[in-house]
Amino acid sequence: MAEQIQRKLAAILAADIAGYSRLAGADEERTLARLRALRSDLIDPLIQVHHGRVVKRTGDGSLVEFRSAVDAVRCAIEVQAGMAERNAGLPPEQRIDFRIGIHVGDVVEENDGDLMGDAVNIAARLEGEAAPGGISLSEDAWRQVRDRVKEHFIDRGEKALKHIARKVRVFSVELEGPAATRRQDGAATAAGAAAPPPHLSIVVLPFANFGGDPEQEYFVDGITESLTTDLSRIAGSFVIARNTAFTYKGKPIDVKAIGRDLNVRYVLEGSVQRGGSRMRVNVQLVDAETGNHLWAERFDKPLTDLFDMQDEIVGRLAGTLNSELIAAEARRAERSPRPDSMDLHFQGLAAAAKGWAPEYAAQARGFFERALALDPGNIEALVGTATVDMMGGFIFTADDRTSRFSAAESTLTRVLKVAPNHAWAHYLLGFVLIHTARIAQGIAECERALALDPNLAMAQWAIGQAKYFAGRGEETEAHLNEALRLSPRDTNAHIWLMGAGFAKLQLRADEDAAARFRGSIERNRNLPIAHFGLAAALSHLGRTEEAKAAAASGLALDPTFTIARMRAGAVTDNPAYLAGREHIYDGMRKAGVPEG
Incomplete structure:
Protein backbone atom coordinates (compact mmCIF):
# COMPACT_ATOMS: atom_id res chain seq x y z
CA MET A 1 0.00 0.00 0.00
CA ALA A 2 1.13 3.55 -0.67
CA GLU A 3 2.50 5.37 2.35
CA GLN A 4 -0.17 7.58 3.93
CA ILE A 5 0.55 11.29 3.97
CA GLN A 6 0.82 12.62 7.53
CA ARG A 7 -0.99 15.94 7.95
CA LYS A 8 -1.35 18.12 11.02
CA LEU A 9 -2.23 21.66 12.09
CA ALA A 10 0.76 23.75 13.15
CA ALA A 11 1.87 27.30 13.84
CA ILE A 12 4.76 28.05 11.49
CA LEU A 13 7.34 30.78 12.10
CA ALA A 14 9.67 31.79 9.27
CA ALA A 15 12.55 34.20 9.88
CA ASP A 16 15.51 35.62 8.02
CA ILE A 17 17.97 38.51 8.31
CA ALA A 18 17.18 41.72 6.45
CA GLY A 19 20.12 42.66 4.23
CA TYR A 20 22.05 39.48 5.02
CA SER A 21 23.96 39.52 1.71
CA ARG A 22 25.16 43.06 2.45
CA LEU A 23 26.29 42.11 5.96
CA ALA A 24 28.06 38.96 4.80
CA GLY A 25 29.66 40.78 1.91
CA ALA A 26 31.11 43.40 4.26
CA ASP A 27 32.46 40.91 6.82
CA GLU A 28 31.34 37.32 6.29
CA GLU A 29 33.28 35.68 9.12
CA ARG A 30 32.12 38.19 11.71
CA THR A 31 28.50 38.00 10.53
CA LEU A 32 28.45 34.20 10.72
CA ALA A 33 30.06 34.25 14.17
CA ARG A 34 27.47 36.73 15.45
CA LEU A 35 24.63 34.68 13.96
CA ARG A 36 25.88 31.48 15.63
CA ALA A 37 26.17 33.31 18.95
CA LEU A 38 22.66 34.76 18.65
CA ARG A 39 21.21 31.35 17.94
CA SER A 40 22.92 29.66 20.89
CA ASP A 41 22.49 32.49 23.42
CA LEU A 42 19.12 34.01 22.50
CA ILE A 43 17.07 32.38 19.78
CA ASP A 44 17.32 28.64 20.48
CA PRO A 45 16.68 29.01 24.24
CA LEU A 46 13.57 31.10 23.52
CA ILE A 47 12.33 28.53 20.99
CA GLN A 48 12.76 25.82 23.63
CA VAL A 49 10.98 27.84 26.33
CA HIS A 50 8.00 28.35 23.99
CA HIS A 51 7.82 24.67 22.99
CA GLY A 52 9.07 25.19 19.46
CA ARG A 53 10.98 22.88 17.13
CA VAL A 54 13.50 24.08 14.55
CA VAL A 55 12.44 22.35 11.34
CA LYS A 56 15.37 23.54 9.24
CA ARG A 57 17.83 26.34 8.70
CA THR A 58 19.11 27.56 5.33
CA GLY A 59 21.86 30.14 5.63
CA ASP A 60 20.34 33.05 7.52
CA GLY A 61 16.81 31.65 7.35
CA SER A 62 14.95 29.51 9.90
CA LEU A 63 11.69 27.57 9.85
CA VAL A 64 10.24 26.75 13.29
CA GLU A 65 7.14 24.78 14.28
CA PHE A 66 5.11 25.65 17.41
CA ARG A 67 2.22 23.96 19.15
CA SER A 68 0.16 27.14 19.04
CA ALA A 69 0.14 30.57 17.44
CA VAL A 70 0.36 32.11 20.92
CA ASP A 71 3.67 30.33 21.56
CA ALA A 72 4.97 31.39 18.15
CA VAL A 73 4.05 35.07 18.58
CA ARG A 74 5.37 35.28 22.16
CA CYS A 75 8.65 33.74 21.03
CA ALA A 76 8.88 36.16 18.09
CA ILE A 77 8.22 39.20 20.32
CA GLU A 78 10.91 38.15 22.77
CA VAL A 79 13.40 37.48 19.98
CA GLN A 80 12.83 40.94 18.51
CA ALA A 81 13.06 42.59 21.94
CA GLY A 82 16.34 40.78 22.58
CA MET A 83 17.68 41.81 19.18
CA ALA A 84 16.75 45.47 19.80
CA GLU A 85 18.84 45.38 22.98
CA ARG A 86 21.80 43.78 21.20
CA ASN A 87 21.63 46.26 18.31
CA ALA A 88 21.52 49.30 20.60
CA GLY A 89 24.53 51.50 20.00
CA LEU A 90 25.64 49.71 16.84
CA PRO A 91 25.87 51.65 13.55
CA PRO A 92 23.04 50.70 11.11
CA GLU A 93 25.36 48.85 8.73
CA GLN A 94 26.39 46.43 11.52
CA ARG A 95 22.95 45.60 12.94
CA ILE A 96 21.41 42.19 12.52
CA ASP A 97 17.67 42.68 12.03
CA PHE A 98 15.34 39.71 11.76
CA ARG A 99 12.10 39.70 9.79
CA ILE A 100 9.53 37.20 11.09
CA GLY A 101 6.36 35.80 9.52
CA ILE A 102 3.82 33.58 11.32
CA HIS A 103 0.92 31.55 9.95
CA VAL A 104 -1.33 28.77 11.24
CA GLY A 105 -2.36 26.05 8.82
CA ASP A 106 -2.31 22.47 7.63
CA VAL A 107 1.13 20.99 6.92
CA VAL A 108 2.53 17.69 5.69
CA GLU A 109 5.31 16.20 7.81
CA GLU A 110 7.96 14.24 5.93
CA ASN A 111 9.76 11.23 7.41
CA ASP A 112 12.82 13.36 8.15
CA GLY A 113 10.73 15.90 10.08
CA ASP A 114 10.62 18.48 7.30
CA LEU A 115 7.33 20.31 6.78
CA MET A 116 5.72 21.00 3.42
CA GLY A 117 2.56 22.68 2.18
CA ASP A 118 0.93 26.05 1.61
CA ALA A 119 1.08 26.93 5.32
CA VAL A 120 4.88 26.85 5.15
CA ASN A 121 4.90 28.92 1.95
CA ILE A 122 2.55 31.54 3.41
CA ALA A 123 4.71 31.91 6.54
CA ALA A 124 7.75 32.43 4.32
CA ARG A 125 5.97 35.10 2.28
CA LEU A 126 4.72 36.83 5.43
CA GLU A 127 8.33 37.06 6.58
CA GLY A 128 9.02 39.12 3.45
CA GLU A 129 6.15 41.45 4.39
CA ALA A 130 7.71 42.23 7.78
CA ALA A 131 9.91 45.26 8.32
CA PRO A 132 13.45 44.72 9.62
CA GLY A 133 12.93 44.03 13.33
CA GLY A 134 9.21 43.42 12.74
CA ILE A 135 6.65 40.59 12.84
CA SER A 136 3.89 39.89 10.32
CA LEU A 137 0.96 37.52 10.93
CA SER A 138 -1.72 36.05 8.73
CA GLU A 139 -5.33 36.65 9.71
CA ASP A 140 -5.55 32.97 10.75
CA ALA A 141 -2.71 33.45 13.24
CA TRP A 142 -4.03 36.85 14.39
CA ARG A 143 -7.41 35.34 15.37
CA GLN A 144 -5.62 32.88 17.66
CA VAL A 145 -3.56 35.50 19.50
CA ARG A 146 -5.43 38.83 19.42
CA ASP A 147 -6.91 38.38 22.92
CA ARG A 148 -3.99 36.45 24.42
CA VAL A 149 -1.02 38.82 24.07
CA LYS A 150 -0.79 42.40 25.35
CA GLU A 151 0.74 43.85 22.16
CA HIS A 152 -1.45 45.69 19.66
CA PHE A 153 -1.78 44.76 16.00
CA ILE A 154 -1.86 46.86 12.83
CA ASP A 155 -4.20 45.68 10.07
CA ARG A 156 -2.25 46.06 6.81
CA GLY A 157 -5.05 44.81 4.60
CA GLU A 158 -5.13 42.01 2.06
CA LYS A 159 -1.87 41.27 0.28
CA ALA A 160 -1.18 39.37 -2.93
CA LEU A 161 1.71 37.21 -1.74
CA LYS A 162 4.08 35.80 -4.34
CA HIS A 163 3.08 32.31 -5.55
CA ILE A 164 0.06 32.20 -3.18
CA ALA A 165 -3.21 31.76 -5.10
CA ARG A 166 -5.45 33.80 -2.77
CA LYS A 167 -4.79 37.13 -1.10
CA VAL A 168 -3.87 36.97 2.60
CA ARG A 169 -4.89 39.55 5.16
CA VAL A 170 -1.75 40.64 6.99
CA PHE A 171 -1.29 42.05 10.50
CA SER A 172 1.85 43.55 12.04
CA VAL A 173 2.71 43.39 15.72
CA GLU A 174 3.10 46.87 17.24
CA LEU A 175 6.21 46.29 19.33
CA GLU A 176 7.07 48.16 22.51
CA GLY A 177 10.48 49.51 23.47
CA PRO A 178 13.34 50.18 21.04
CA ALA A 179 11.84 48.10 18.26
CA ALA A 180 8.60 50.08 18.33
CA THR A 181 10.08 52.91 16.33
CA ARG A 182 10.62 50.68 13.32
CA ARG A 183 8.39 51.55 10.38
CA GLN A 184 6.00 48.69 9.70
CA ASP A 185 6.03 49.41 5.97
CA GLY A 186 9.76 48.65 5.92
CA ALA A 187 10.78 52.17 5.01
CA ALA A 188 13.32 52.82 7.77
CA THR A 189 15.25 51.24 10.63
CA ALA A 190 15.00 52.23 14.30
CA ALA A 191 17.79 54.75 14.00
CA GLY A 192 16.13 56.38 10.99
CA ALA A 193 18.60 54.96 8.46
CA ALA A 194 16.91 53.93 5.22
CA ALA A 195 16.74 50.20 4.59
CA PRO A 196 17.55 49.28 0.99
CA PRO A 197 14.42 48.85 -1.16
CA PRO A 198 13.60 45.25 -2.04
CA HIS A 199 14.46 43.93 -5.47
CA LEU A 200 11.86 44.68 -8.12
CA SER A 201 9.77 46.73 -5.66
CA ILE A 202 7.11 48.95 -7.21
CA VAL A 203 4.01 50.97 -6.43
CA VAL A 204 1.24 51.52 -8.98
CA LEU A 205 -0.09 55.00 -8.26
CA PRO A 206 -3.77 55.73 -8.93
CA PHE A 207 -4.12 56.74 -12.57
CA ALA A 208 -5.23 60.31 -13.18
CA ASN A 209 -8.69 60.78 -14.65
CA PHE A 210 -8.14 63.64 -17.10
CA GLY A 211 -11.43 65.29 -17.87
CA GLY A 212 -12.87 64.39 -14.47
CA ASP A 213 -15.79 62.36 -15.81
CA PRO A 214 -17.14 60.62 -12.67
CA GLU A 215 -18.57 57.79 -14.77
CA GLN A 216 -15.05 57.04 -15.97
CA GLU A 217 -13.62 56.90 -12.46
CA TYR A 218 -14.34 53.20 -11.93
CA PHE A 219 -12.54 52.39 -15.19
CA VAL A 220 -9.48 54.42 -14.14
CA ASP A 221 -9.37 52.88 -10.65
CA GLY A 222 -9.90 49.44 -12.16
CA ILE A 223 -6.74 49.76 -14.24
CA THR A 224 -4.74 50.66 -11.13
CA GLU A 225 -6.14 47.78 -9.08
CA SER A 226 -5.76 45.19 -11.83
CA LEU A 227 -2.20 46.27 -12.59
CA THR A 228 -1.31 46.00 -8.90
CA THR A 229 -2.63 42.44 -8.83
CA ASP A 230 -1.01 41.38 -12.09
CA LEU A 231 2.40 42.86 -11.29
CA SER A 232 2.43 40.96 -7.99
CA ARG A 233 2.53 37.78 -10.09
CA ILE A 234 5.94 38.67 -11.50
CA ALA A 235 8.53 36.35 -10.00
CA GLY A 236 10.62 38.11 -7.38
CA SER A 237 8.46 41.24 -7.25
CA PHE A 238 7.37 43.29 -4.22
CA VAL A 239 4.26 45.37 -5.02
CA ILE A 240 2.76 47.91 -2.61
CA ALA A 241 -0.84 47.04 -1.77
CA ARG A 242 -3.72 48.89 -3.39
CA ASN A 243 -4.96 50.45 -0.14
CA THR A 244 -1.60 52.13 0.50
CA ALA A 245 -1.22 53.26 -3.11
CA PHE A 246 -4.64 54.93 -3.10
CA THR A 247 -3.65 57.21 -0.21
CA TYR A 248 -1.78 59.21 -2.88
CA LYS A 249 -4.86 59.65 -5.06
CA GLY A 250 -5.43 63.24 -6.11
CA LYS A 251 -2.24 64.48 -4.43
CA PRO A 252 0.80 66.12 -6.06
CA ILE A 253 3.30 63.49 -7.17
CA ASP A 254 6.92 63.59 -6.00
CA VAL A 255 8.32 60.30 -7.25
CA LYS A 256 11.50 60.41 -5.17
CA ALA A 257 9.57 61.19 -1.98
CA ILE A 258 7.12 58.35 -2.67
CA GLY A 259 10.01 56.00 -3.28
CA ARG A 260 11.51 56.96 0.10
CA ASP A 261 8.15 56.77 1.92
CA LEU A 262 7.27 53.33 0.57
CA ASN A 263 10.83 52.03 0.21
CA VAL A 264 10.40 50.99 -3.43
CA ARG A 265 12.67 51.17 -6.44
CA TYR A 266 10.06 51.94 -9.09
CA VAL A 267 6.90 54.00 -9.48
CA LEU A 268 4.32 53.40 -12.19
CA GLU A 269 2.02 56.32 -12.96
CA GLY A 270 -0.47 57.00 -15.70
CA SER A 271 -3.49 58.88 -16.92
CA VAL A 272 -6.71 58.19 -18.79
CA GLN A 273 -8.40 60.69 -21.11
CA ARG A 274 -11.60 60.25 -23.03
CA GLY A 275 -12.14 62.24 -26.19
CA GLY A 276 -15.33 61.64 -28.17
CA SER A 277 -15.33 58.02 -29.29
CA ARG A 278 -11.70 57.30 -28.31
CA MET A 279 -9.86 56.54 -25.10
CA ARG A 280 -6.22 57.44 -24.52
CA VAL A 281 -4.14 55.84 -21.77
CA ASN A 282 -0.59 57.05 -21.00
CA VAL A 283 1.71 55.07 -18.70
CA GLN A 284 5.27 55.65 -17.55
CA LEU A 285 7.71 53.72 -15.37
CA VAL A 286 10.01 55.88 -13.24
CA ASP A 287 13.13 55.07 -11.24
CA ALA A 288 12.20 56.26 -7.73
CA GLU A 289 15.82 56.80 -6.74
CA THR A 290 16.83 59.08 -9.63
CA GLY A 291 13.48 60.24 -10.96
CA ASN A 292 14.51 59.11 -14.45
CA HIS A 293 11.86 57.82 -16.84
CA LEU A 294 12.66 54.21 -17.77
CA TRP A 295 9.81 53.39 -20.14
CA ALA A 296 6.56 54.82 -21.47
CA GLU A 297 3.59 53.50 -23.41
CA ARG A 298 0.47 55.00 -24.96
CA PHE A 299 -2.79 53.32 -25.88
CA ASP A 300 -5.12 55.22 -28.20
CA LYS A 301 -8.13 53.05 -28.94
CA PRO A 302 -11.70 53.35 -30.16
CA LEU A 303 -14.08 53.39 -27.24
CA THR A 304 -15.74 49.97 -27.00
CA ASP A 305 -16.66 47.85 -23.98
CA LEU A 306 -14.77 49.39 -21.06
CA PHE A 307 -14.18 46.09 -19.27
CA ASP A 308 -12.74 44.50 -22.41
CA MET A 309 -10.52 47.55 -22.89
CA GLN A 310 -9.38 47.38 -19.28
CA ASP A 311 -8.45 43.69 -19.61
CA GLU A 312 -6.53 44.28 -22.83
CA ILE A 313 -4.64 47.33 -21.54
CA VAL A 314 -3.74 45.70 -18.21
CA GLY A 315 -2.68 42.46 -19.86
CA ARG A 316 -0.40 44.19 -22.35
CA LEU A 317 1.08 46.47 -19.70
CA ALA A 318 1.78 43.66 -17.25
CA GLY A 319 3.55 41.59 -19.89
CA THR A 320 5.69 44.48 -21.08
CA LEU A 321 6.48 45.69 -17.57
CA ASN A 322 7.73 42.24 -16.65
CA SER A 323 10.47 42.57 -19.27
CA GLU A 324 11.20 46.22 -18.50
CA LEU A 325 11.53 45.67 -14.75
CA ILE A 326 13.79 42.65 -15.19
CA ALA A 327 16.02 44.68 -17.54
CA ALA A 328 16.13 47.55 -15.02
CA GLU A 329 17.06 45.16 -12.18
CA ALA A 330 19.79 43.62 -14.32
CA ARG A 331 21.25 47.08 -15.02
CA ARG A 332 21.28 47.81 -11.28
CA ALA A 333 22.99 44.49 -10.60
CA GLU A 334 25.72 45.27 -13.14
CA ARG A 335 26.58 48.40 -11.15
CA SER A 336 26.68 46.58 -7.80
CA PRO A 337 30.18 45.79 -6.47
CA ARG A 338 28.76 42.85 -4.48
CA PRO A 339 25.70 41.45 -6.28
CA ASP A 340 23.49 39.24 -4.11
CA SER A 341 21.67 36.09 -5.18
CA MET A 342 18.64 37.92 -6.61
CA ASP A 343 20.89 40.42 -8.43
CA LEU A 344 22.54 37.50 -10.20
CA HIS A 345 19.15 35.95 -10.91
CA PHE A 346 17.98 39.08 -12.72
CA GLN A 347 21.23 39.22 -14.69
CA GLY A 348 20.58 35.63 -15.73
CA LEU A 349 17.08 36.52 -16.93
CA ALA A 350 18.47 39.46 -18.90
CA ALA A 351 21.08 37.21 -20.55
CA ALA A 352 18.42 34.65 -21.50
CA ALA A 353 16.24 37.43 -22.95
CA LYS A 354 18.94 38.26 -25.52
CA GLY A 355 17.96 35.14 -27.44
CA TRP A 356 18.14 31.38 -27.30
CA ALA A 357 21.58 31.13 -28.88
CA PRO A 358 24.04 28.84 -27.05
CA GLU A 359 26.29 31.70 -25.92
CA TYR A 360 23.43 33.53 -24.20
CA ALA A 361 22.17 30.32 -22.62
CA ALA A 362 25.68 29.71 -21.23
CA GLN A 363 25.83 33.26 -19.84
CA ALA A 364 22.41 32.85 -18.22
CA ARG A 365 23.35 29.51 -16.65
CA GLY A 366 26.51 31.07 -15.23
CA PHE A 367 24.50 33.80 -13.48
CA PHE A 368 21.90 31.34 -12.14
CA GLU A 369 24.56 28.98 -10.80
CA ARG A 370 26.35 31.86 -9.07
CA ALA A 371 23.01 32.91 -7.55
CA LEU A 372 22.47 29.38 -6.21
CA ALA A 373 25.98 29.27 -4.81
CA LEU A 374 25.09 32.32 -2.70
CA ASP A 375 21.60 31.08 -1.83
CA PRO A 376 20.82 27.39 -2.56
CA GLY A 377 17.17 28.09 -1.70
CA ASN A 378 16.70 30.74 -4.39
CA ILE A 379 13.63 29.32 -6.13
CA GLU A 380 13.80 31.82 -8.99
CA ALA A 381 17.41 30.87 -9.78
CA LEU A 382 16.41 27.18 -9.78
CA VAL A 383 13.65 27.99 -12.25
CA GLY A 384 16.26 29.87 -14.27
CA THR A 385 18.46 26.77 -14.59
CA ALA A 386 15.41 24.78 -15.70
CA THR A 387 14.71 27.48 -18.30
CA VAL A 388 18.24 27.14 -19.70
CA ASP A 389 17.96 23.34 -19.85
CA MET A 390 14.62 23.65 -21.60
CA MET A 391 16.12 26.12 -24.09
CA GLY A 392 18.98 23.74 -24.92
CA GLY A 393 16.60 20.87 -25.53
CA PHE A 394 14.20 22.89 -27.63
CA ILE A 395 16.38 24.68 -30.18
CA PHE A 396 18.47 21.68 -31.27
CA THR A 397 21.79 23.16 -30.12
CA ALA A 398 22.74 19.90 -28.42
CA ASP A 399 22.47 16.21 -29.23
CA ASP A 400 21.47 15.33 -25.65
CA ARG A 401 17.97 16.79 -25.86
CA THR A 402 16.53 14.02 -23.68
CA SER A 403 18.95 14.70 -20.83
CA ARG A 404 18.31 18.46 -21.05
CA PHE A 405 14.56 18.02 -20.81
CA SER A 406 14.98 15.44 -18.05
CA ALA A 407 17.15 17.83 -16.03
CA ALA A 408 14.60 20.62 -16.46
CA GLU A 409 11.74 18.34 -15.40
CA SER A 410 13.61 17.18 -12.29
CA THR A 411 14.34 20.77 -11.23
CA LEU A 412 10.77 21.92 -11.85
CA THR A 413 9.34 19.02 -9.85
CA ARG A 414 11.48 20.16 -6.89
CA VAL A 415 10.38 23.78 -7.36
CA LEU A 416 6.66 23.01 -7.52
CA LYS A 417 6.89 20.92 -4.37
CA VAL A 418 8.02 24.05 -2.53
CA ALA A 419 6.13 26.66 -4.58
CA PRO A 420 3.02 24.90 -5.97
CA ASN A 421 1.56 28.14 -7.37
CA HIS A 422 4.61 29.24 -9.36
CA ALA A 423 3.01 30.07 -12.72
CA TRP A 424 6.25 30.17 -14.73
CA ALA A 425 7.34 26.79 -13.33
CA HIS A 426 4.00 25.27 -14.38
CA TYR A 427 4.47 26.72 -17.87
CA LEU A 428 8.02 25.35 -18.12
CA LEU A 429 6.92 21.92 -16.93
CA GLY A 430 4.10 22.02 -19.47
CA PHE A 431 6.60 22.92 -22.18
CA VAL A 432 8.88 20.00 -21.24
CA LEU A 433 5.94 17.58 -21.15
CA ILE A 434 4.74 18.77 -24.55
CA HIS A 435 8.20 18.32 -26.06
CA THR A 436 8.55 14.82 -24.59
CA ALA A 437 5.37 13.45 -26.17
CA ARG A 438 3.07 13.99 -23.18
CA ILE A 439 0.86 16.45 -25.01
CA ALA A 440 -2.32 16.31 -22.89
CA GLN A 441 -0.40 16.60 -19.61
CA GLY A 442 1.64 19.48 -21.01
CA ILE A 443 -1.42 21.41 -22.13
CA ALA A 444 -2.97 20.89 -18.67
CA GLU A 445 0.15 22.35 -17.01
CA CYS A 446 0.08 25.37 -19.32
CA GLU A 447 -3.60 25.88 -18.59
CA ARG A 448 -2.77 25.73 -14.87
CA ALA A 449 -0.12 28.41 -15.47
CA LEU A 450 -2.70 30.61 -17.23
CA ALA A 451 -5.16 30.13 -14.36
CA LEU A 452 -2.48 31.45 -12.00
CA ASP A 453 -1.35 34.22 -14.37
CA PRO A 454 -3.76 35.01 -17.24
CA ASN A 455 -1.11 37.29 -18.79
CA LEU A 456 1.46 34.52 -19.23
CA ALA A 457 1.77 34.74 -22.99
CA MET A 458 4.44 32.03 -23.15
CA ALA A 459 1.91 29.47 -21.92
CA GLN A 460 -0.47 30.47 -24.73
CA TRP A 461 2.27 29.93 -27.26
CA ALA A 462 3.23 26.56 -25.76
CA ILE A 463 -0.34 25.31 -26.21
CA GLY A 464 -0.13 26.43 -29.85
CA GLN A 465 3.06 24.39 -30.22
CA ALA A 466 1.30 21.37 -28.73
CA LYS A 467 -1.41 21.64 -31.38
CA TYR A 468 1.28 21.59 -34.07
CA PHE A 469 2.85 18.45 -32.56
CA ALA A 470 -0.59 16.84 -32.52
CA GLY A 471 -0.87 17.41 -36.29
CA ARG A 472 -3.30 20.33 -35.87
CA GLY A 473 -1.09 23.12 -37.17
CA GLU A 474 -4.13 25.07 -38.35
CA GLU A 475 -4.95 25.78 -34.66
CA THR A 476 -1.51 27.18 -33.81
CA GLU A 477 -2.11 30.62 -35.32
CA ALA A 478 -4.91 31.46 -32.88
CA HIS A 479 -2.62 30.84 -29.90
CA LEU A 480 0.14 32.90 -31.53
CA ASN A 481 -2.28 35.80 -31.98
CA GLU A 482 -3.42 35.57 -28.36
CA ALA A 483 0.17 35.54 -27.12
CA LEU A 484 0.96 38.61 -29.24
CA ARG A 485 -2.19 40.35 -28.00
CA LEU A 486 -1.09 39.81 -24.42
CA SER A 487 2.51 40.83 -25.03
CA PRO A 488 3.06 42.40 -28.48
CA ARG A 489 6.65 43.44 -27.71
CA ASP A 490 7.64 40.35 -25.78
CA THR A 491 11.33 39.45 -25.91
CA ASN A 492 10.25 35.87 -26.70
CA ALA A 493 7.96 36.80 -29.60
CA HIS A 494 10.63 35.66 -32.08
CA ILE A 495 10.23 32.16 -30.61
CA TRP A 496 6.47 32.26 -31.08
Missing part, protein backbone atom coordinates in the same frame (compact mmCIF):
# COMPACT_ATOMS: atom_id res chain seq x y z
CA LEU A 497 6.76 33.38 -34.70
CA MET A 498 9.32 30.67 -35.39
CA GLY A 499 6.96 28.02 -33.99
CA ALA A 500 4.11 29.37 -36.09
CA GLY A 501 6.41 29.16 -39.15
CA PHE A 502 6.86 25.41 -38.66
CA ALA A 503 3.10 25.00 -38.22
CA LYS A 504 2.62 26.75 -41.57
CA LEU A 505 5.17 24.41 -43.18
CA GLN A 506 3.16 21.47 -41.83
CA LEU A 507 0.18 22.87 -43.74
CA ARG A 508 2.34 23.43 -46.88
CA ALA A 509 1.60 27.15 -46.57
CA ASP A 510 5.19 27.94 -47.52
CA GLU A 511 4.72 31.64 -48.27
CA ASP A 512 3.06 32.22 -44.91
CA ALA A 513 5.79 30.15 -43.26
CA ALA A 514 8.51 32.32 -44.81
CA ALA A 515 6.73 35.43 -43.50
CA ARG A 516 6.60 34.00 -39.98
CA PHE A 517 10.29 33.06 -40.04
CA ARG A 518 11.26 36.48 -41.36
CA GLY A 519 9.23 38.09 -38.58
CA SER A 520 11.09 35.94 -36.06
CA ILE A 521 14.51 36.91 -37.46
CA GLU A 522 13.61 40.61 -37.60
CA ARG A 523 12.84 40.53 -33.89
CA ASN A 524 15.93 38.54 -32.93
CA ARG A 525 18.58 37.21 -35.31
CA ASN A 526 20.17 34.92 -32.70
CA LEU A 527 17.90 31.88 -33.06
CA PRO A 528 19.56 29.38 -35.46
CA ILE A 529 16.49 27.21 -36.02
CA ALA A 530 14.51 30.20 -37.36
CA HIS A 531 17.09 30.64 -40.13
CA PHE A 532 16.90 26.93 -40.99
CA GLY A 533 13.09 27.12 -41.07
CA LEU A 534 13.28 30.11 -43.41
CA ALA A 535 15.72 28.17 -45.60
CA ALA A 536 13.23 25.29 -45.86
CA ALA A 537 10.33 27.58 -46.77
CA LEU A 538 12.33 29.48 -49.40
CA SER A 539 13.55 26.21 -50.96
CA HIS A 540 9.96 25.07 -51.47
CA LEU A 541 9.15 28.45 -53.01
CA GLY A 542 11.94 27.96 -55.55
CA ARG A 543 14.08 30.81 -54.16
CA THR A 544 17.23 28.72 -53.97
CA GLU A 545 19.87 31.40 -53.48
CA GLU A 546 17.91 33.09 -50.70
CA ALA A 547 17.38 29.67 -49.10
CA LYS A 548 21.11 28.92 -49.16
CA ALA A 549 21.87 32.32 -47.63
CA ALA A 550 19.38 31.65 -44.84
CA ALA A 551 20.94 28.23 -44.19
CA ALA A 552 24.41 29.81 -44.08
CA SER A 553 23.18 32.35 -41.50
CA GLY A 554 21.88 29.53 -39.31
CA LEU A 555 25.12 27.57 -39.58
CA ALA A 556 27.09 30.68 -38.65
CA LEU A 557 25.13 30.74 -35.38
CA ASP A 558 25.29 26.96 -34.82
CA PRO A 559 27.89 25.18 -36.98
CA THR A 560 27.03 21.81 -35.39
CA PHE A 561 23.39 21.74 -36.51
CA THR A 562 22.29 18.81 -38.68
CA ILE A 563 19.04 17.51 -40.09
CA ALA A 564 19.72 14.24 -38.24
CA ARG A 565 19.71 16.09 -34.93
CA MET A 566 16.38 17.70 -35.75
CA ARG A 567 14.97 14.37 -36.94
CA ALA A 568 15.98 12.77 -33.64
CA GLY A 569 14.01 15.47 -31.85
CA ALA A 570 10.63 14.56 -33.36
CA VAL A 571 8.10 14.87 -30.56
CA THR A 572 5.20 12.63 -31.57
CA ASP A 573 4.35 9.90 -34.04
CA ASN A 574 1.28 11.73 -35.34
CA PRO A 575 1.14 11.10 -39.13
CA ALA A 576 0.35 14.70 -40.07
CA TYR A 577 3.15 15.97 -37.85
CA LEU A 578 5.70 13.50 -39.25
CA ALA A 579 4.68 14.23 -42.84
CA GLY A 580 5.16 17.94 -42.15
CA ARG A 581 8.60 17.22 -40.76
CA GLU A 582 9.60 15.42 -43.96
CA HIS A 583 8.54 18.52 -45.86
CA ILE A 584 10.79 20.60 -43.58
CA TYR A 585 13.77 18.24 -43.87
CA ASP A 586 13.48 18.22 -47.65
CA GLY A 587 13.50 22.02 -47.79
CA MET A 588 16.51 22.26 -45.47
CA ARG A 589 18.38 19.64 -47.49
CA LYS A 590 17.85 21.60 -50.72
CA ALA A 591 19.18 24.73 -48.99
CA GLY A 592 22.43 23.02 -48.04
CA VAL A 593 21.81 22.19 -44.38
CA PRO A 594 24.07 19.21 -43.47
CA GLU A 595 22.35 15.85 -43.25
CA GLY A 596 24.50 14.67 -40.35
